[in-house]
Amino acid sequence: MQSVTKTKRVPERKCCGCGLVKAGKEMFRIVRTPEGDVLIDESGRMNGRGAYICRDRDCIARAEKKNSIGRSLKTETGRELYEDLRTRCGRD
Ligand SMILES: [Zn+2]
Incomplete structure (x- = not known):
């Protein structure tokens, strides 16, 4: 394993589809808000319990x-x- 020396910490998230861990910006964040709504959090800053998934149709299907x-x-x-x-x- 290589050690990554970066001053800025990039949070890594595990995909709900393929199970791989990637940088958060490559993924959708899905949030369950304190009110119990399930939303796609494009900002990545919403409060609540979060799940992550790759921006990939295969992962979404899985x-x-x-x-x-x-x-x-x-x-x-x-x-x-x-x-x-x-x-x-x-969209691409
Ligand atoms: Zn995935």
């Missing part, structure tokens, strides 16, 4: 199949969440 975002957030997630994620990663 997470949907396993319901891993819901399990990670310990709440129910609807189909709409995954539809929303797919829409957002289809």
Whole structure:
């Protein structure tokens, strides 16, 4: 393992789909707010319990199949969440 010498700490997050750990900016953050809503947090700064997933349709499909975002957030997630994620990663 190489040690990375950076003054700025890049938080690494584990994808709910493929399980790989990546820099947060390569991923969507999904938040369960204190009110119990499940939202996609584009700013990365919302309060609440967070789950992460790659900006990748394969990962979204895998997470949907396993319901891993819901399990990670310990709440129910609807189909709409995954539809929303797919829409957002289809921009390029
Ligand atoms: Zn992934």
